[in-house]
Amino acid sequence: MASLKEIDTRIKSTKKMKQITKAMNMVSSSKLRRAEQNTNQFRPYMVKMQDAITAVAGADKNSHHPMLRQREVNKSGYIVITSDQGLAGAYNANVLKHLLKDIENKHNSSEEYSILVLGQSGVDFLKNKGYDIHDSLTEVPDQPSFKEIQAIAKKAIDLYSDEAVDEVKIYYSHFVSVLENTPSMKTVLPLSPEDSSLGHGQMSSYEFEPDKEAILSVILPQYVESLIYGTILDAKASEHATRMTAMKNASDNATDIIDDLSIEYNRARQAAITQQITEIVGGAVALE
Known part of the structure; x- marks a missing residue:
């Protein structure tokens, strides 16, 4: 004894x-409330963007914009969202496990994919496992602004536009509730027909100048950046909820x-x- x-x-x-x-539980609870508020405030902007996309792209079935065109996938681009710090339960492990499982099932060589990582935890884990990281963003704020995320979102879009990759998928933890979050994956490029017709198309009777293709070349990259940013806000809410529970x-x-x-x-x-x-x-x- x-x-x-x-x-x-x-x-x-x-x-x-x-x-x-x-004390950390109380801090995470406060951050979660702000994260949920940020997500709710960003949603009306996404609705308006979807309306514009529906009006322009949805009505033009013959659009040849690269972001709307499916092509043979020879190389994939993956964005994975993790936290910079630990003490968040299985938050990082579940997302990374989902990513690695898909990589192992789909690819035979590291030449067949590129990885962009948000969060120091993901960078450290993937480097220790021997994976090559194309680019990374660490020290992501708990309440990130659009400008802070725009740089890495633009890099993902450039990879696709330059045909360095043929698709871009994002892996993250989806916030369901304080007690529930699920590791998720969604394709952000190319935009599926469903993505380009999510809005209500209230502007479908408008005439667009100079033409729809020129407008799409401007708003589609902004829309994809918004999709990525909205996903990061969702992942941040999940991170704070998981840390609060832990x-x-x-x-x-x-x-x-x-x-x-x-x-x-x-x-x-x-x-x-x-x-x-x-x-x-x-x-x-x-x-x-």
Whole structure:
């Protein structure tokens, strides 16, 4: 049995750890509320963009814009969204496992794909596994702005436009609720017929100048950047929710450990008191 001092030290250290995890839980809860607010505020913009895409691309079935044209896939581009820091449960592991499973099932060589990574956790993991990373973005803010994300989104679009890759897929953790998130994948390039007809097309009766192809060359890259940015906002909400849950579980586990150690401490203390009484009584009897 451990000594009273050792048990007391463990109790104190666990209490300090509980204070830290409880504070991190509260911080993550606050960040989650802001992340959900950002997602809700961004949604009306996406709706208007979808309306414009539907009006221009949806009505023009013969559009030859590269972002709307399916082509043979010889090389794939993957964007994977992870966190910069740990302590988020299985958030990073689930997303990376989903990515690696698809790579192993689909590709025989690293020449058949390019990876763009958001988050230091993903960069470290993939480098340790020996994967080549085409580009990365670390130190992503908890509440990222569109401008901060636009650079790497543009690199993904350029890869596709230059035909360096024939498709672009994004891997992330989809936020369902505080207690649920799911590793997900969606194709952002080329845009599917469903993507180009998500809006209501209220502008379909408008005349477009100079022509629809010229307009598509401007708004389609912006739309894809918006898709990527909206996905990152979704992933950030999932990250904060997962970290909040992980820190709550850690705090609850700390409470259980403290309770168990307190019982052990009281038993050890009682045993020590009993031993002292026994020694005193034994000494008194010896003196008689």
